[in-house]
Amino acid sequence: MTSLTEAYVDSLAPNAGAMKNGRDLVKKNSFPVLRRTEDGTLLFGECKGSGKEPYRCSVDFVQADSPVSRCSCPSRQFPCKHTLGLMYAYALGKPFEQAELPPDIAEKRGKAEKREEKKKETEAAVANGEAPAKRKVNKSALAKKINAQLEGLQLLEKMVLQTVQGGLGNLSKKNIQLLEDQAKELGNYYIPGVQAELRELILLFDEESNREAVYSKAIEQLIRIHSLAKKGKAYLERRLAEPDMPLDTESTLEEQLGHAWQLAELKEYGRARQASELLQLSFLSYTDQARGEYVDAGWWADLQDGTVHATRNLRPFRAAKQLKEEDTVHAVVQTDELYQYPGEINARVRWDKGTFREAAVQDYKAVKEAANGSFTEVIKQVKNIIKNPLANRNPVVLIAYHTIEKSGEGYLFRDKQGKPIPMSSEMIATPARLETIVPLLQEEELRDQAALVMFRHDVDSGRLSAQPMSIITDSRIIRLLY
Template sequence: MPTITEAYVDSLAPNAGAIKNGRDLVKKNSFPQLNETEDGSLLFGECKGSGKEPYRCSVDFANEANPVFRCTCPSRQFPCKHTLGLLYARALGKSFERADIPQDIAEKRDKAEKREEKKKEAAAADNGDAAKAKRKTNKSALVKKIAVQLDGLGMLEKLVLQLTQSGLGSVDKKTLQMVEEQAKQLGNHYIPGAQAGLREFVLTMRAEGDREAVYTSAMEKLLALRALTKKGKSYLEQRAENPDLPMETASTLEEQLGHAWQLAELREYGRVQTDAELVQLAFLSYADEARGEFADTGWWIDLKEGAIRVTRHLRPFRAVRALREEDTFHGVVKAEELFVYPGDLNARVRWEASTFRDPEPADYAKIKALAAPSYPEVVKQAKNVIKNPLADKNPVLLVAFRSIERMGDEYLLRDAQGKPLPVADIGLGGRPTTPMLSLLGDEELRDQAALVMFRHDLEANRLSVQIMSIVTDRRIVRLLY
């Protein structure tokens, strides 16, 4: 069984409301009975409910990486507040009596073990000792889909050319309505990245404020759409001629063209790390109006590879109540398999089976040791990403700093050689972090590491960073969480 801390239980909760409700059950002493098995692999008990009979709840750690939650309550929330309350009771030091495993749970464990054995036997029969067979492609369906995608990219290409030639100053409300209709039509062409990009252009043009700044941002989005249509058409035409060509894994092109990567595909392309350890350095949940969804985004450092990875949990606006909301996580994740999606500097990752532990001083020391020491090298790395029209315009890196200094109304990061990095709020989800720097002490402002997000201001031709968190020898100071 993993070390059960409040942070660990928080990470399992589907939303903030479930966290509060689970904690309240413990505060109200709603558990007249709390039990655990001799080996500690099962926590179970009874919780007072609205009826005469208490709810029987349990958390089974037979498979530590994938605990099983069971409860007799009618809640559709998973895990429910009763199983969360059971875990909070353990995390908060409540006394659990030793007891034998209940018969019904023993039977369910036995059935689960037999199912797992059958899966392993089936997998062994399919694979033998040879390498796994490559996934078969339905060539006919692929070619048909590509034809529809190419048709959509052709429509988008004409629209981008029209907008560019006529000039952004001539774009009025009627034009934006037409562009919005075109964006809706792209939904039938399996190119969600292009559709979202076009919607972003519309939202940008409708924004209030300095028109020159608006036009600069809007033109940047048109250039990205132009690059997507050009590279997308070339790539899809090649795949249409030869469906057996390997998929693009050096960039997010496939994903922008509508492909949803399956874990089996990532494994086939060798995009899997084993026994990975990750620590979350920053977290932000924001509304992506162009895609119509909330994006719960975490930035993590891979303690083995040293790379900054990203997790992104998407919750469509229309289904937000039915989906679990991700939150800040404070522990160290130990993933048996870490699936790395195609991407550039900050590749997206996902894991299935994992365990957790509390961070130790050695972890903070390792994170600081992985921070980039030279700002000229860091700037070069960030610029190489930003200049790619299809890459993320806001790369994130971990940098070491000698000091964070205030210069008038601005702040600067300085490396060991005294080279500066200007600090500014870059509109990250509408969350400024620079004002928080004045609240930090000398310990956080000297000889530490910072997670920073880059942005290139086209108008001022200036590269600046927003500080997302600071890593010291004994903790992570999160400015975004």
């Protein structure tokens, strides 16, 4: 508690507005009551609100690395401005009266301790070779949901068939509006992932877009939707016949159909690993209009085996103000337990608890050693991935290059065998293009380094191109996206 700083409180704020509002409460002396326990693990008090009664707020630091904020206000923002203000008041040196631990907080701590004990007992049982207790399946509810999903997929197949038979060139505003209405209707069938793929198709036909330019992308998206409907139906029919069948953990099909994986499920299926170290190589925030959410995406190198993982912090438009926006991370994250979602490449990962340490030379060297220096192998790997219509269309790979060279009006990577990979900046829009960024690199950064690149297959030309996201040297990471 003595180390509670303004910068740390800033890091807990979900957005800049919450940060400002929390500080303003302190400036306005809105806390008539400020208290702390003798051991310093709990801050609590009262904050003036718009009503007669003050808001009762607290921040529990019984687990120092994951404080728990509580407040009687109706805000859905977490932490709310009142608990942020409480922490700012302490960080700014406002006087706090020493007081006993409130009974309601003591009760909540007791329940949390019991949950933690049960979790440890389960972990110990698994460590001793005992199988974890499997969740009971409500077969009636499952059958109802699957039947609805199958009905939705049949509707989707019908839409795809009608669109193809009518011809993309004949799509009128009326047809597009009909597709939009049908996309909304899919929201009733428990298949949000499928619904988002249809919206992705509709967005391609924005009335201001060049129709000729989007036909190839539209055909690619139609193939993806058709494949999702076909594979989804076959999978759901098997699950309907065998309710106790394990969930698919080898592909992203469950997630594409709309399943929201719980951490307990991932652990049950053996997709949790103890003590991992991750170094973020690239970070990007973008808007996903089809899914109606803001995405904070990070790509991380696993320092144990060099695998490139991804993180995605999703903030739906309607709740964006209440959810914390992620930021780039430069330190090495040491996780207590790493959860990995199903997926072939760049599998999404999450963790509950973690600590940070400063990145060192050996970390950068570990990343470089994990990079693949054979472009022949890299291209083969990427092509095998994109052959699957449901796979990640933009796989991200760590490559080791011999040189970065000028090629016509653009640039390319070349490996030691002379194999080239052309660079592109068409996948991720950035303020500065390659022709502006590459000349800024130092001479030593153009030779014998590693790069994190995002691949894209051009349907028309049949060629692969790669957008550099970061350059990794022996001493630093040069991030090319911002």
